Amino acid sequence: MIQKEIDIVIVGGGPAGLSAAISAKRNGIDNILIIERNENLGGILNQCIHEGFGVEIFKENLTGPEYMQRFIDEVEKLGIPYMLNSMVIDINSDKELTVCCRDDLYKIKAKSIILSMGCRERTRGQICIPGTRPSGIYTAGTAQNLINLRNYMVGKRIVILGSGDVGLIMARRFTLEGAKVLAVVEILPYSSGLPRNMAQCLDDFGIPLFLRHTIVNTHGNRRLEAVTIAEVDENLKPIKGTEKKIECDTLLLSVGLIPENELSKNSGVIIDETTGGAIVDENLETSVRGIFACGNVLHVHDIVDFVTLEAEKAGISASRFVKNKLERYEMIKVNPGVGIRYVLPHFISTKRDVKFFLRVMKPGRNKMILIKDENRIIKRIPKLRVNPAEMIRFELKKNEIKGVKELWIEMENVN
Amino acid sequence: MKREFDILIIGGGVVGCAIARELSKYRVNALLVEKECDVAMGISGRNSGVVHAGFYMKPGSLKAELNIKGHRMMPKLCEELDVPYQRVGKLVVAKNEQEVECLYKLKEAGDENGTKNLRIIDKEEIKKLEPNVEGIKALHSPTSAILDPFIFTIALAENALRNGIRILLDTEVLGIEENGSFTVKTTKGEFKSDFVVNSAGLFSDRISEMVGISKYKIYPCRGEYHILDKNKRDLINGMIYPVPPREFGGLGVHLTPTTDDNIFIGPSAEYIGEVDNVANTAEIMERLFKEAKELLPKISKRDLIRSFAGIRPKLIKANSKEPGDFVIEESPDVRGFINLIGIESPGLTAAPAIAEKVVEIIKKKMKLKINQKFKPKRKAPVRFSKLSDREKSELIRKNPNYGEIVCRCETVTKQEIIDALKNPLGARSIYGVRKRSKATCGRCQGGFCIPKIVKIMEELFQPPIDDITLKGEGSQLFIGKTKDLRR
Known part of the structure; x- marks a missing residue:
């Protein structure tokens, strides 16, 4: 050793x-x-x-x-x-x-x-996709590795579950390689990828996007032969009678990191x-x-x-x-409030200017990010558009948060 | 290759491999054929991996007798064959007074069968043994154990091979002709044999029919499972079972730790049409999780890493009043044809005892001379993750391939992948690597390591692209190289 x-x-x-x-x-x-x-x-x-x-x-x-x-x-x-x-x-x-x-x-x-x-990458096991377990089911990043670094073509008729960025990029990559991307299937009513990737990877190549849909079955015992997709209700549960079978040899999963x-x-x-x-x-x-x-x-x-x-x-x-020069100030807590999925950092000192990262819960237009302490609104940041796929960054100056005991970040509609 | 044998075994499941290994103690010409690319590809690898202590079986049945015998043989056998085996014990937990009654019935059956040290314990003792489990009373079976059913089957096959039994993978039986001896037609040509042992599991009724015995019918009964991340292993100490449901479908959805520190949730019991439909279904996946959460509130869906299913080869129909028994016999109508039918649970536990019984049957018909060169021991390849830091360091210094981690989730090194790929049986699929080394079994499910395993396959064998498969012929990983579709 x-x-x-x-x-x-x-x-x-x-x-x-x-x-x-x-x-x-x-x-x-x-x-x-x-x-x-x-x-x-x-x-x-x-x-x-x-x-x-x-x-x-x-x-x-x-x-x-x-x-x-x-x-x-x-x-x-x-x-x-x-x-x-x-x-x-x-x-x-x-x-x-x-x-x-x-x-x-x-x-x-x-x-x-x-x-x-x-x-x-999140796998099939974690999202409990029913069906058989043949070859031909890859996470998007693994397929990207095999194609781009190892020159292996993993399939020619492709269905992609999830509209995360890696999946969108791979939809384009497969198309450029001569494979057919039959569908991108997204359970949410909106894409989870960046708008620019939606435009450049799907729209430009005419690849159909099925929003509010998911995969409810995989077929084939050896190599994938087909998947069944279905529409989902507002609780994201598949709706009976909306099933549609798509013949394909590959299912790509882009369902989160x-x-x-x-x-x-x-x-x-x-x-x-x-x-x-x-x-x-x-x-x-x-x-x-x-x-x-x-x-x-x-x-x-x-x-x-x-x-x-x-x-x-x-x-x-x-x-x-x-170098023993990291100041040890007392820290206050920063909490995600209404409409905010998370905000980083979790704790701040209020002694310095701080840059924050946050993600919202849902896409929307004409929103206002509110920064509050127990008693008052410290700051309002208007946002014409928000999207869970896009991180929002903002900065608070130390004089704006001086003496604050706890922070809440919320999102509000603008009329 | 040689085409004439004394004994031909059909099926490389745990039973067929146990028979092969038992036969290798004698000087016989025996061949085992398996239609898949590896052993343990059917029900032998799709179960809870439990060494049952014998209290579930009806007293006086063949199942009870061979279960108890197999359970007694297992510790020594697993030691000889270097197979992961842990005597973790089992609790059958009653949630109400009505179920408590069932516990006493189980104990009574166990005592009669010869299960050792069964005790009914109360709420306090349940909490002591299993702090995260709720129940009013439980049957405690300290001698119930778990083993790795893949490695067990592989080890039996490897040891049989080493002691002189031939094993052919990717060899499917297409037909059998009987004319004094047997001519077995397979996808790898014809073989002649004096005896045929039908240990074809789910396909045993079809094989039996090939020699004109059509009185058996297999009713496939599917059991689905979830696998929990190993970071949840500490939630239970041993196996947690409910009181078995009334129908003889299965033992009820239970929690079983594995020798790799995962926990299995399952299995369900559902009669289905096809013997090879190992698909998972949405309703049962949901129900399994719900039932497991009732037993263990501290789990969440995030902890699931994979689901799978296995199929029980049952000899009884749905809603039968009787549990059904193993059929192990030389056919009275076709001499030299030994049928093993309906070998479902406790088949894994009973396998070594079944093997002895089959060899006894053969011995009555054929003189078997002891194989003086028989070597009972088999050494498993190193499992790096199980070693101490000092041992790891020493190993890496001897062989740098142990210093290269290929599977990050299960800490599997390059040398272990090489060992798995160069296995004595010649099985080379991703599943083959998975079963032997445990690479791809973790929480990323091979996302990071499959490209690396493929690279090692290339380094070792330069395989044609069609030979790189998930689980044998037809399960190719790739359709070609990039740019092929553009040509």
């Missing part, structure tokens, strides 16, 4: 991990280690060969690998150490990591840890049931002192540029923690 002591260990070398590492290094910490389980840095963006990345940060429209390469180059230039093909198999509450790699098992004692493991926090839980980090990620304060520090979280392991983002920005913040906080 190899023992090591590291100031900041970064778990995961994707967009969040690399940005956090660069920021920690620039803030004066040299003893950093990035641990990446795959054979390359870059994480999931390596398989996202479509464009649409970097518009916020670089004002350029890049592909996933192009976007990541800028960060990989920076990591190399700054000489930040990283381990590839290396998997953290445990983190304990003393911030000791157990890492498995081809040389040996490492025990790494960290002063600070940045969690940036990303997320995994789940932050991968199994390691975080081992270390004692407390998880928010709604986001599936850690509960954090304005420094992105979790319930375990010195452990920070950022990127999709904290909450699933819509746009990678925001992951990068969030991770920079985690890098700064971790470096301040290591």
Whole structure:
């Protein structure tokens, strides 16, 4: 066994991990280690060969690998150490990591840890799709990996369940490869993907979208032969008599992403049931002192540029923690109110300006985001359109929240 | 290859493989044929994985006798074959006074059958044994156990193979001619044999019919299950069963821990038309979860990672008053043809005892010489996740493939995938890897590791694209390479 002591260990070398590492290094910490389980840095963006990345940060429209390469180059230039093909198999509450790699098992004692493991896809098992279990049922990201990184074509007649972004991107990818995407089936009355992906991936290729529908059966014992779709009622239960069988060889699932926090839980980090990620304060520090979280392991983002920005913040906080310069203010709670699914961070000090991320429950027009304390409305932010697929960011200045004891964020209609 | 055998076994389920292994203690020319790409592809791999202690079976039945015998044989057998086996014990929980009566009946049957240490316990003791379970009284069976039914079947087959039994996968029996001996026509050609053992499970009535015995009919009875994430394993200590329903469909929806620390919820019991319809249904999936939640309020739908179904090969129709028994006999009409029909629960537990019984039948007809070279032991490949840190480190230093984690959810290393792919039986599907190594069994259900497993398959065998399958012929993962559809 190899023992090591590291100031900041970064778990995961994707967009969040690399940005956090660069920021920690620039803030004066040299003893950093990035641990990446795959054979390359870059994480999931390596398989996202479509464009649409970097518009916020670089004002350029890049592909996933192009976007990541800028960060990989920076990591190399700054000489930040990283381990590839290396998997953290445990983190304990003393911030000791157990890492498995081809040389040996490492025990790494960290002063600070940045969690940036990303997320995994929700599977068929979790949403209880009835039917047989043949080959040809893939989550969208797995299909994306097989097609884009391994050049395997997984099917030619495709039905996609869920209108999440990965599913939409894959609908276009399959079409470009010569496969036929027969339907995208979405249980909700609206898409769960970004509007631009709806337009560019479905509308531009004439791919039909069935809203308020779901898959109620899969057919075929060996390879998928067909799926049955049905309309759902307002409780999302299938309506009898609306079933329709679609012959296909592939069912792609794009039914949500789940932050991968199994390691975080081992270390004692407390998880928010709604986001599936850690509960954090304005420094992105979790319930375990010195452990920070950022990127999709904290909450699933819509746009990678925001992951990068969030991770920079985690890098700064971790470096301040290591230098014993992270201020310990008393924190107040931030609560999601009516119409708001979640808001991050969960706790703030009111001593600094804070940037918030939130997601709404439902799409809508002419809305107002209200920021309240116990007695009054602190701020109103008008929104012409809101969409659960799109994160909303806003900032509160310290003078706006001075003396506040607790915050509520709500959404209100504008007449 | 050789085409003439003393004994030909049809079916690579747990019973067929147990018979093969039992026969390998003797110097015989025996062949086992299995129509699927691997062993344990039918009911043997689609059940609760329970080693029953014998109190459910009607006293005096063959089921009771072989259950008790199999239960006694199991600890030593699992040790010899290096099969995960845990004596976790079982509670049959009564929720009202009427059900309490049933507990006493079960205990009485168990005592008569020879089940050891059965006790009726009260509410307080239930809470002590199982703090998360509600009930007014329970039958406690401390000797009830669980095992890994896939690994058990695989281990029996591997050990039989090592001791000289031939095993052919992907070999379906198409017809049998009887003319003094048997000519068995299969998808891999014809084989001659003096004895034929019909351990074809759900298809045993059809095989029987091939030699003109048409008095048996299998009534398929489907049981659906959910699998809970292993992070819920601590909610129970042992198995939690309800009082069995009146109809002889099954034992009632129960909670069974697995040797991989998941919990099974199920099975339902529903008579269906086809023997191969292992689909899950919306109504039963919903009902299973609801019933499990009544037993264990602390679970949520988020904790479900997969659902599956198995089919009981029943010899009795729906709503029968009698439970039905195993048929294990040399056919009085067709000499040398040994029928095993209706081998449902407790077939897994009874398998080693059934195997002994079949060999006894053969012994009466044919002189079996002891195989002096018989090696009873089989060593399982390493399970990295079960080792201590020190052992892990030592292993990686010896072989770096142990340092590369392929399946992140179950912590399965590259070397374990290689071991699974290079298994002695030559089974190479994703299911084959799953059963042996447990890769893809976790909460991401193979989303991350299937591409990696395919890559390892390529490194080892350079398989043609059509040979990369989920579970054998017809279940190809890919239709070709990218750009193929554009050509």
